[in-house]
Amino acid sequence: MAALCEAFTLCGLGPTGGVGLGSGLLALEPGADPDHVLLTDRGRTATLFKVSDQKPLGCWSVKHGQIITCPVVCNFETHEYIAVHDNKVLRIWKDKDVNLDKVFKATLSAEVYRIHSLPHAEPLVLFRGGGVRTLDVLLEAPQQEIENVISDEVIKWSEAFLEGQQPVLIFVTEKDGDFFVYIQKLKMRSLCKYKLEQQELSNPLCFTAYIKKQIITLLCLYSSNSVYKVLIPLQQNSEEEEQTLSKSLLLNLSISGSVLKGTSFVVLDKDHVAVLGSLAASGEESKECLTIWNTKFQTLQASKELPLGTSGQLWCYGEKFFFTHGKVLTVVIYKCETSSLAAAVGKLKDSQTSDLSSFVNWNTLGDEELLVSCQSQQSVALKSESKMMLRSKKSAVEDIQPDASTIGQFLLSIKDASTAAVEDELRQLLSKAQRPDFQAAIGCVISALINRCKADPMFYPRNFLVQMIQKRELSYSLCPDLMAVALEKKDVHLLQICLQRFPDIPEEITYACLKVFLSISDDYLERTDVDLESVISYIDIEPNNKEVKTEVVENGFSTELEEDGCDVTGMKETHMMDSVEFCPVGPQKAALLNAVLHSAYSETFLLPHLKDLPAQQAVLFLRYLHYLYVKCSEKINTTLPGVLSPTISQIMDWMCLLLDAHFTVMVMLPEAKRLLSSMHKFVRAQVRFYSELNKIEGSLQELQRIKCQKDSQAYSIEVLELI
Amino acid sequence: MGEFEVHRVRFFGLVPAGVRCMAYQHRGCRLALARTDGAVEVYNFAANYFMEKAIPGHQARSVEALCWAAGERLFGAGLSGDITEYDLERLRPARTVDGFGGPIWSMAANNDGTRLAIGCEDGSVKLFQVVPGGVQFEKNLDRQKGRVLCLSWHPSGTHLAAGSINFIRVLDVRSGRTAQRIMVNYHVPKSKKRECVVWSIAFLSSGTVISSDSFGRVQFWDWERGTLQDSHTVSTSAVLSLAVSEEEDSIVVGTSAGATYQFQLLPVKAGGQEKRWVRTKPFQHHTHDVRAVVHTPTALISGGLDAQLVIRPLMEKVQKKGYDAVLRKFTFPHRRLVSCARKARLLLFQFSQHLELWRLGSTNKTGKDGEVLPVSRMPEHLLQLKSKGPEHIYCSCVSPCGSWIAYSTASRFHLYRVQHEGDSISVKKVPGVPKLLLPAYQLQCASDSGRLFVASDRGSVHVVQLLEPGGCKHLHTLRPPTGTREAVYLLASSADGNWLAAVSGDWEVHIYSLKHFKHHCTVPTYSCAVTALAIHPATNNLFISYSDQQLFEFSIPEKQYTAWSRMVQNSGLHKLWLERDSPITHIAFNPKNTSQILLHDVYMLCVLDKSLPLPDNNTLLVNQSTLKQLSEPARRRQLHAFKICKKFQPLLFADLLDERCLVTVERPAVDISAELPPPVQQKKFGT
Secondary structure (H helix, E strand, O other), rough: EEEEEOOOEEEEOOOOOEEEEHOOOEEEEOOOOOEEEEEEEOOOOOEEOOOOOEEEEEEEEEEOOOOOEEEEEEEOOOOOEEEEEEOOOOEEEEEOHHHHHOEEEEOOOOOOEEEEEOOOOOOOOEEOOOOOHHHHHHHHHOOOOOOOOOOOEEEEEEEEEEEEOEEEEEEEEOOOEEEEEEEEEOOOOOOEEEEOOOOOOEEEEEEEEEEEEEEEEEEEEEEEEEEEEEEOOOOOOOOOOOEEEEEOOOOOOOEEOOOEEEEEEEEEEOOOEEEEEEOOOOOOEEEEEEEEEOOOOOEEEEEEOOOOOOOOOOEEEOOOOEEEEEOOEEEEEEEEOOOOHHOOOOOOOOOOOOOHHHOHHHHHHHHHHHHHHHHHHHOOOHHHHHHOOOOOOOOOOHHHHHHHHHHHHHHHOOOOOOHHHHHHHHHHHHHOOOOHHHHHHHHHHHHHHHHHHHHHHOOHHHHHHHHHHHOOOHHHHHOOOOHHHHHHOOOOOHHOOOOHHHHOOOOOHHHHHHHHHHOHHHHHOOOOOOOOOOOOOOOOOOHHHHHHHHHHHHHOOOOHHHHHHHHHHHHHHHHHHHHHOOOOOOOOHHHHHHHHOOOOOOHHHHHHHHHOOOHHHHHHHHHHHHHHHHHHHOOOOOEEOOOOEEEHHHHHHHHHHHHHHHHHHHHHHHHHHHHHHHHHHHHHOOOOOOOOHHHHHHHHHHHHHHHHHEEEEEEEEEEEEOO | EEEEEEEEOOOOOOOOOEEEEEEEEEEOHHHEEOOOOEEEEEEHHHHHOOEEEOOOEOOOOOOEEEEEOOOOEEEOOOOOOOOEEEOOOEEEEEEEEOOOOOEEEEEEOOOOOOOEEEEEEOOOEEEEEEEEEEEEEEEEEOOOOOOEEEEEEEEOEEEEEEEEOOEEEEEEOOOOOOOEEEEEEOOOHHHHHHEEEEEEEEEOOOEEEEEEOOEEEEEEEOOOOOEEEEEEEOOOOOOEEEEEEOOOEEEEEEEEOOEEEEEEEEEOOOOOOOOOEEEEEEEEEOOOOOEEEEEEOOEEEEEEEOOOOOEEOHHHHHHOOOHOOOOOOOOOOOOOEEEEEEEOOOEEEEEOEEEEEEOOEOOOOOOOOOOOOOEOOOOOEEEEEOOOOEEEEEEEEEOOOEEEEEEEOHHHHHHHHEEEEEEEEEEEEEEOOOOOOOOEEEEEEOOOOOEEEEEOOOEEEEOOOOOOOOOEEEEEEEOOOOOOOOOEEEEOOOOOOEEEEEEEEEOOOOEEEOOOOOEEEEEOOOOOOEEEEEEEEOOOOOEEEEEOHHHHHHHHOOOEOOOHHHHHHHOOOOHHOOOOOOOEEEEEEOOOOOOOEEEEOOOEEEEEOOOOOOOOOOOOOOHHHHHHHHHHHHHHHOOEEEEEEOOOOOOEEEEEEEEEEEEEOOOHHHHEEEEEOOOOOOOOOOO
16 A cells, blocks of 8 residues: 655745745756755756755855756766756756856757756757757767757657666657657667647646556646556657557546546556645535555545645655645655555455465456557567466466467457357367466457457357356456347356356346246257256156146146145145145256356345346246255255255245345235245244254253263373374 | 373362453563462563563562563552562562552553552552662652542653542642542432442543543543543443553453453544544453453453453454464463473472372273273372462472472472372471572472472572482582573473573573583574473483474584474474464473474374474374374375374373373363352343
8 A cells, every 4th residue: 555654844945945935946856866856946046955854965056147947957977967057058067066157068059958867877958849969979069950850849748768778768749739749769869759649628737657668658647637548669660650649548536526636746656656736526625635546446545635735746756755835845755565455455465475376467468458469469568468377377388479469369350250260260279278378368358259249140159158168267257248148149058157157247147147047938948958967966857847837837726725724744745746846947947047046146236136027937936946945855954966056045045035026026916825825834834843953952952061061070091092 | 103091180270360450561562461469470472472471479469550661671569558670580579669658559650661650549649760770759649538549641741640439630740739630420310329430541642531430431531621522331340441552543441241342533424534432342252350451553452350361463453364363362371380200190280379299090991092991099189288478389390209399489499308108198398408599480300300400590500419318409500601681491301311401581592411510502592482392311302392383403412403303494384383372381202202292282282203294284284083084004194293182171281101191281261260259240141
């Protein structure tokens, strides 16, 4: 979890408070020491602070009339400070220099936008025209011609990185509401230009970027209170045409109704961003605050109110935030630990336990990453994929890369290839040895197939789907549309397997399955292929069951009704003879219903759906449950034989649920009357039986107690065998 | 492995004394605990909650309050009217200062541990300054009638809250005046008015005073206005104890019905600013009064008159499932109170003020596993030795031949010669015992009964020769070469009489050669407390168990860990073994099979067979019942070194009399509760 820790004041910013003279800050840059920061104000002064001591180490000013136009940076290699004043005059000095007038000076031929200093590399100078020079090249000939790359666009933001010893500069320009991204690789002398996808009604306010594995991730804070993510591959060899960069929503800055209007933000790690902005709830006046968000879980993790107001600028160096708060520059220390779901819900396990390996880390297989890997056919994103830890611990030694790209290609081919071709590919895919990320890849494949199914009614690779569900540990959430498609196609076998295998089916879908199963006629089912394993050991699959079914539908006779008053055992027997001896549904339907009984559900969510079940179907289902209940009670251990057959508690739970949902209907419905009374009598008989057992238990318990007392003598000699 | 004839003894009538008060020291993770008999114990939470120090009680020295002050100094005060500082190195009261206010009911140390406040019978509150070498009277605060039962400092140290009968007072420390007086039974109707005893009090930095009283209420007061902010009735019986967490967002209270409750300061609305005290968690771990509670950052600790110390971790504060996340209860001391004369088949039981000597019974039948054999001769209570004077017994021992009994109190050492003539027995006190440095912390007889080893303070061990027909001579005093201030608390001597191992309170294990009366070597230091040690009779390997449940074997002749010990450390012990929560208190060896070692803690006894492979984490650790169902070849595949038997619980002592005969001493919890006074009557449904 990320957390904001203590805050302290670095320096005052007021006219009397030392720096800034009230005109605000230009920028804050890291100094040579990790504990140092360089503060440049919008006037003439730059100050070096030691943060932990909260004291200035040095202060330099330019002459009256001059103005520092570019934030002072520190050259980490030489420990020199570099500043530009009046747009064109470059100054370089060291710690011991006091007067800026007397230090090295170079007048340049073009206006400087910013200087970027990188560790272990020469500082980069970015000119307002988009030209870039390293400092040493520039100093060789200060008056050299600087090309203008961006004509009349205006640079809004820039940042520099080192990618494998190679400096990379990224900057964003704006012209008439369009935003462009430039990537400048100095060593390669290449410049790529991209256009940022436009967004209606909102503009990017603030940018930040980081580089990882040859991909620059550009994050943009939009005025629509959202953070968007743009991926820019570095190795794309740009064909001169201008590409448009698509963006994806990373984070929505809203907290239960109130919206955070961000003004600036920084990236803390791969899952966390910090946003400075004002929080406006409807009807209340907005308050400025500093917030840390988790992008993985879309949660606000920490926030701090800043009642005195800020300048809207936020910097972050070495686990510390710097911002102006009122008339002071405030430093807030933060902690940002790797977030996990366990941490988010407050139960962080020891990171050393290897329990995590049994979960699939879905986040590493984001859509974009897969897309990037497929399109560019590079191993960049796949490397991160192969780190995934999977449910199956068998680590395949297969060659990973070609396989991955085949999955990528295959995903594309599913969209339009012929049915035969797809099935052929699928067979090949399945025959391959398990790769570590096969599970997740299969999820993608299934969703692609389902999308195709939805688009193309003729396309339905049923056998493959059945095979997949039976063989792999899939879940509903991995392929959410699969069951919907199966329901549409009334593919009961697939639904049965899904109900048996998936641990996370929503109650709505469970109900839909139940409804479909109850509505399909037994005749139709007889011709379909259903797994009868769960019923085979207690329902006779004889031709006469058809008879039974018709009897049920016709609802038999009402002759038994007046038997109400007869004694329990006699009544039980006659009733067993009457409606309970035979299964009210065919074995196929019974098997399907058993699958429903088996699936996990939560009563609260199932009940509203169950109320929609038509009365006839509800009665039929109740009849079947009653049949199962009686069958269970025949055995002393109250379990049905066979694999996957429903347990007594599942049966009871569903019975109660169904009665809850349809009680009024059942009471009104004439054909349900006899069923209900028969059920009541059976239950009453059971209750009496168990109350007898209760008495016996009481006496036996007493016996046990007496025996225990005997046990505790003060001394005994016993024989103990240790093996 | 084979069958044992187990002499299952349940006639050790030990009734551990109830817990009276506790004090937790945050920095050292130590809990000091005082019992109703005046004994003081220190538990080291960092060393797996091991009871590392124990100061036996004293008839006249009841302890009503304990305080850690000035770093690691421990002070106690009681009804004798004295403030006592305990010497935790020499395990005895170091010095006492009279409070001159009659019996002291309460004591509290301020936040920085520089001052102690005591609440006396005569209604006075007195301040003492903690100075090097003791405490010094500073001043009297305003006196009012009624004994001061509880005290609490404001964290800033400027004010003190004192609870008496029917009222609470807040005293200004500087002026000594009563700044506020709050009547606690104001709201009770006149007709029902009876005495309301404020049993416990806490002063928060926000100015809230929390009181718990005999009406079963926990009340929150604003001390400046003297108004009641909140009142919770938690019980129909008294709420006796109260403790606040360091962050002051959670409190724990203990009632006389044996229940403890946690209160937490929680926001009324999620995310809101307004907070209220809410009763959150009830626990019922005790059967009797909960006289003392402590709130550590991660756990609630309660101690009751049923002698149980219960540590209940707060699951929301525990980061991982492990040793610290388990509820643990301690009833018995982590010390051996039983000694056994193997050859004579005698057991010596140590009570707080007397000793009992029993002869075991015998049988002439044999049987199969689980059978109870007919007892041909019943066990016999041979002797009861009463210790004179008010002091409680520190330690005792009986020689292997059964003819010598020794025990020590704080100021006296006693040695008796026991003569067995047929069935009759005679005891003679050995005259002229050498004037040794007392008290003795542990006594151990050599296996030939010729020598007695007396553990003393500053790491020294006295060797006393036992002379027939009833005399003794001080031979030598062994001292560690480096010197230490801590007393020796465990001893082990070798069967051949050549070696002696001694463990002092700093957990150093020194080995001495008895042939030359010389220091032989030191076992490499390990960062945990030693709970038991023994020297193997055949190989002279020293077997050591530590409070983190590690086992080491150290070869004395070679001065290094044995190959087996290295192997154990390399492969690691089984997870379940390491997660056990009571320490091994005794180690014994099978005289006929050199690879078998008997270990026991309160809940199990284990025969460790070094010749078998160690179990890994995937195998079943407690597998005896499984093994019994397997066929011979399958059994052989499943065998591992730890043969654990959990049949005998709670186990105070187990020893091997010979290779086929075991003795176990149990003390069933029902037997203890039968001897306790009846608890507060509670209405149970249906009775």
